Amino acid sequence: MMTVLVLSGAIGAGKSSLTGMIAKELGTKAFYESVDDNPVLPLFYADPSKYAFLLQIYFLNTRFHSIKAALADDNNVLDRSIYEDALFFQMNADMGRANQTEVAIYKDLLANMMEEIKGMPKKNPDLLVHIDVSYDTMIKRITKRGRSYEQIKNDPTLVEYYQNLLNYYGPWYDQYDYSPKIRIDGDKYDFVENPEDRQVVIKQIKDKLREMGKL
Ligand SMILES: Nc1ncnc2c1ncn2[C@@H]1O[C@H](COP(=O)(O)OP(=O)(O)OP(=O)(O)O)[C@@H](O)[C@H]1O
Numbered sequence: 001m002m003t004v005l006v007l008s009g010a011i012g013a014g015k016s017s018l019t020g021m022i023a024k025e026l027g028t029k030a031f032y033e034s035v036d037d038n039p040v041l042p043l044f045y046a047d048p049s050k051y052a053f054l055l056q057i058y059f060l061n062t063r064f065h066s067i068k069a070a071l072a073d074d075n076n077v078l079d080r081s082i083y084e085d086a087l088f089f090q091m092n093a094d095m096g097r098a099n100q101t102e103v104a105i106y107k108d109l110l111a112n113m114m115e116e117i118k119g120m121p122k123k124n125p126d127l128l129v130h131i132d133v134s135y136d137t138m139i140k141r142i143t144k145r146g147r148s149y150e151q152i153k154n155d156p157t158l159v160e161y162y163q164n165l166l167n168y169y170g171p172w173y174d175q176y177d178y179s180p181k182i183r184i185d186g187d188k189y190d191f192v193e194n195p196e197d198r199q200v201v202i203k204q205i206k207d208k209l210r211e212m213g214k215l
């Protein structure tokens with residue numbers, strides 16, 4: 001049976017890390033968001049108003065490639081959902097980093113792509129695994145990972161950006177209804193450093209899949 005899992009959560013929540021762990025545990029293939037090879041991301045952090053639209057187009061395009069590739073395999077896990085792309089863009093637009101024409105074009109393109117996805121053999125993931133983190137945890141993880149353009153010590157305006165992002169994620173998760181969903185407490189479980197915590201989190205996900213008849 002083909003099973004598709006999709007991760008969601010704020011920057012540094014631990015999506016990529018947990019994606020790898022789930023893939024290993026379930027013997028599935030992992031698909032990662034383009035970050036270190038993303039030519040627009042550093043430009044965006046340096047000048048958000050200039051690059052918000054281009055970055056969004058870049059992510060949408062790469063996300064679409066991943067979704068198509070993921071569908072060619074039987075079982076897989078993706079480290080971010082396409083449903084979060086609209087969240088990021090809406091927030092940046094609300095912050096004045098995109099003009100009305102850009103907003104309209106982006107929304108139309110996204111809707112067009114969602115139509116394509118609806119026509120695919122598997123139009124929704126089987127399960128959304130959402131990692132919840134507080135602001136403090138988010139900052140700790142961003143600092144630990146150390147991508148220079150994401151550091152608040154280099155750019156204090158990111159404090160507001162990150163707080164804002166968490167404010168958008170709460171209602172986004174509550175309203176998400178494309179598939180069953182499960183919330184992982186990213187503050188409580190140090191699933192990267194602590195093997196016991198990792199087992200607890202993996203068990204939560206497996207129990208959910210079992211309850212759904214997918215395992
Ligand atoms: N639960 C955790 N406990 C301890 N460290 C963690 C945990 N989750 C993630 N980390 C660490 O935090 C950093 C960010 O994690 P990761 O890259 O998995 O986040 P992400 O959600 O994929 O981020 P992004 O959205 O920016 O791609 C990494 O250094 C990782 O090792």
Ligand SMILES: Nc1nc(=O)c2ncn([C@H]3C[C@H](O)[C@@H](CO)O3)c2[nH]1
Pocket residue numbers: 011033035041044052055056059084085088089092150
């Ligand atoms: N503006 C914007 N829109 C997106 O759709 C989007 N998706 C991811 N990101 C940023 C967050 C991390 O820095 C980094 C890794 O997730 O990329 C985005 N930024």
